[in-house]
Amino acid sequence: MKLTILFGGASFEHAISIVSAITLKEKLSSFELNFVFLDQDHLFYLIDSDAMKAKFFSSGDYKKMPQLSLANGAFVQKTMFSTKEYSDVVLNLIHGADGEDGTIASLLDFFSIKYIGPRTDASVFSYDKRYTKYLCDAKNIKSVDYEILNANEHKNINIPFPIIIKPARLGSSIGVSIVKNERELDYALDTAFEYDKSVLAEPFINGVKEYNLAGFMADGEVHFSIVEEPAKEEFLDFDKKYMDFSRSEQVLKADIDDAIVKKLQLRFTQIYTGLFEGSLIRCDFFVIDDEVYLNEINPIPGSMANYLFEDFASSIEKLSLSLPHTKRIKADYQYIHSISKAKGK
């Protein structure tokens, strides 16, 4: 089976996406893979499988590879005398901006290229943490309290300390701080506002139980990963947390009641259905007094959360055979004809 891995992007998670792609090269070795790199200047390059090493990108060596452009149905490589098309299903592996904010989804939809990844609307609801809260409210899904703060706005936070401060539109813990008291607040806000003009404040719940669950829809049903209890630190720093992106060993199931697993799966299905079709997402939940709270939706999780699936390669295959059809609307000139008629022309 053929698959094009699209990675990179003009994003704070650019380097992380490269590491994710290198990990998937190994995990999807049974596939016939192409690698398409989007650099920070928004140019696409076709990368030799042998060149898939982190330094190839950080050094700028990738610029020696052939450039691609987008055309109807395919990435296209143009040389003086020929045109080669790459029209396989794309796995959108661009984390953060470009990949998760709806841009790449819109581009691939516009050019009628089939892809694994969140659609434009799903991207908007998961990329911006404020909109994830809107979604939770609309779907009656519990999530922790929050307040929104905007840059250049003075507002008191009514949530008691400790609180957690997050830029609205960044994943990967970038710009996130735990604030224990008033004194630490200004610095945390300055840090978060460096990345976004909107910031969320939430209560930081010490020792809360965290569970991650990934899944995707194929053949009309949701296929779940195992539930993982992620490694607990008071706060995961960027490096530790982002080992996720190079993770490839399957993890052990969390040691929890079946009843909780069922609740997590139910919440996952409510979030996914009607919005995330076409993508494999990871939802990070809190469990407080046996109640499930959504913390975050990762519509393109690090290394596609491969380590949560018993047979990751066949999961990706199943999903790629069950992608939504976006039928392009045919234009119709009836309106113009009826105006012309009315005008007697």
Next chain:
Amino acid sequence: MKLTILFGGASFEHAISIVSAITLKEKLSSFELNFVFLDQDHLFYLIDSDAMKAKFFSSGDYKKMPQLSLANGAFVQKTMFSTKEYSDVVLNLIHGADGEDGTIASLLDFFSIKYIGPRTDASVFSYDKRYTKYLCDAKNIKSVDYEILNANEHKNINIPFPIIIKPARLGSSIGVSIVKNERELDYALDTAFEYDKSVLAEPFINGVKEYNLAGFMADGEVHFSIVEEPAKEEFLDFDKKYMDFSRSEQVLKADIDDAIVKKLQLRFTQIYTGLFEGSLIRCDFFVIDDEVYLNEINPIPGSMANYLFEDFASSIEKLSLSLPHTKRIKADYQYIHSISKAKGK
């Protein structure tokens, strides 16, 4: 001042967009205009100003015009020996799919082309009427009750007749029906489901007061149009309603209290701020017992609601000089460097 009018699109409102563009050619005659047509096959054409007549498009004659492609910062016309760039501010005038669903916004953002029109997230919240309801709830803005129906799902509607049935993702009254009783329901649902797999049911309020207000943000403040009370019919049919798209004569202010105008402006500002920057939108409101209810957001209103502005051309100029900057994020390889270091490589 230069401006590129982008119109057409693979949308049920394709023909309407052509009529909008022809209307704006007249209303923005003080500008140096270029016209870029997106056809239903997603090809861009540069259209001669003299060719801007409805039949030129319905006949397929537009295909004789030069094709354009998207590149960093501009639409590009390539000939055998040269490349010509069109890098002026774009006015996104594609109604419905493509233009209002976030696709064109993402494309123009991706290629760093400045444009008047809703950004990707604003598009998602206004294009899908379900998400407009989420937005209203989140921002504490009243809107009429609703129920969501999905295709292939049997569900009773609990709203008493008469009700109005609307496809979730279509503007321009397409697929919309008023249903007076149970007997009429199946046909109305069939019609709506022809256009979308999700449909909204809302109470139809006979004789409700309707008011339209357009506006845009420039230099940090919202500039409002006059308030219009749209022509009342029990139900506006497509042709009548869509005379909007060719409207160019300024309308008279609605005869209403200043207090109501202030309320409408306040609601408009709440909806617009932090989401619709860069666009000129028209909000359609209901007023029931002096309370303002949002009916619909038109992020690319027919002929840009030119007829509601006292000086439309200078409004567009003001807006085009006050467009949001989307700073492209610079990638950073610190993460890769720190992994390499940790591995001792």
